[in-house]
Amino acid sequence: MRFMHLFLVTALALSAGVQPSNDPAQAAIQKGVQWLLSVQGKDGGWGQDGGETSYVRATERLQSTGNDVANTAVAALALIRAGNTSDPAVARALDFVLRHVEQSPQQGLAVTGIQGTQIQSKLGPYIDTFLTSMLLAELDGKAGDARSNDRVRAALQKCVAKIQQNQHSDGSWNLAGGWAPILGTSLASRSLYVAQQKGVKVDRSVLARVDDYTKEAGKSAPARAGAIGGAAAGVPLYRGAQALEQLSRTEADRVKNAEEIRSITREMSSPRFVNGFGSMGGEEFFSYLNISDSLKRTGGHEWNGWNRQIKARLTTLQNQDGSWAGHHCITGRVAVTSAALLTLLAEK
Numbered sequence: 001m002r003f004m005h006l007f008l009v010t011a012l013a014l015s016a017g018v019q020p021s022n023d024p025a026q027a028a029i030q031k032g033v034q035w036l037l038s039v040q041g042k043d044g045g046w047g048q049d050g051g052e053t054s055y056v057r058a059t060e061r062l063q064s065t066g067n068d069v070a071n072t073a074v075a076a077l078a079l080i081r082a083g084n085t086s087d088p089a090v091a092r093a094l095d096f097v098l099r100h101v102e103q104s105p106q107q108g109l110a111v112t113g114i115q116g117t118q119i120q121s122k123l124g125p126y127i128d129t130f131l132t133s134m135l136l137a138e139l140d141g142k143a144g145d146a147r148s149n150d151r152v153r154a155a156l157q158k159c160v161a162k163i164q165q166n167q168h169s170d171g172s173w174n175l176a177g178g179w180a181p182i183l184g185t186s187l188a189s190r191s192l193y194v195a196q197q198k199g200v201k202v203d204r205s206v207l208a209r210v211d212d213y214t215k216e217a218g219k220s221a222p223a224r225a226g227a228i229g230g231a232a233a234g235v236p237l238y239r240g241a242q243a244l245e246q247l248s249r250t251e252a253d254r255v256k257n258a259e260e261i262r263s264i265t266r267e268m269s270s271p272r273f274v275n276g277f278g279s280m281g282g283e284e285f286f287s288y289l290n291i292s293d294s295l296k297r298t299g300g301h302e303w304n305g306w307n308r309q310i311k312a313r314l315t316t317l318q319n320q321d322g323s324w325a326g327h328h329c330i331t332g333r334v335a336v337t338s339a340a341l342l343t344l345l346a347e348k
Helices: 002-015 024-038 069-081 088-103 118-123 127-139 146-165 181-197 204-219 236-246 251-256 258-267 282-296 300-317 333-347
Strands: none
Touching: 024 069, 024 300, 024 333, 069 088, 069 118, 069 127, 069 333, 088 127, 088 146, 118 127, 118 181, 118 282, 127 146, 127 181, 146 181, 181 204, 181 236, 181 282, 204 236, 236 258, 236 282, 251 258, 282 300, 282 333, 300 333
């Protein structure tokens, strides 16, 4: 059976024009991409554990049925980063997401009427909006024809407006209903930053407020790495990874926030900090993505050491079918596989 599985993975890779790789991380990326493509739903979307009911593991307790915007957005983002921008699967996923955004009201933070998904219960009820904004910012100007690009830009502007209008007074988007909403704040902020880089007008005061929030949250964080900081803050890994990404985006940011950045990178030498909650859930995978994207910006020995460490960890955790799954909180294979792929692709 193992031989047959490896044969099928190789055949799928070759049919997609991808050559098998002897590099463990690259091989893991290829297998993960093929798994995502193989479980996409007929409607273009993905849900908690796959795109169709038949793809769901018998042991997986679904918190909602059908496909949702957040899982679809992050899966499409992983495929794009892996070089699959022109794949029909991405076009179908984009259409799935855009239809939800276009049908959503102008007011409020929601871009979908689908509620009660696993990823919402862990990262906050509006994680769909934040991940959608990241996907649209990534595709802005690269959606193919003029009509598609106009459609993407209009939806992106709608998402940006929703996010800006609904920022909390403390600068966060730590909305009730999520177990680790600090990661929702991280993704909301990241999406605004990328949209700004693409030329979308973003209020600087919104980004300034989340910077201030991040610094204040760091001051009030427990000093002991690995201590649980409560549902509103998450464990130190989640908070530290968010802060590292938030405060290191530009050279000017890295100079201004050097003290905070040094403090976080020192914590990364502690296994208790890196282990997060203590077992691997989707929150850990999204936190590793924040760290990888942050350290890649400056390179050097911190980045090289971390990249070797996290690639070895992720390749070891990959399932035989090419997916990754969480062992607490976000357990669904789609979100976890997508976050793992994005982390492995951070060096690209």
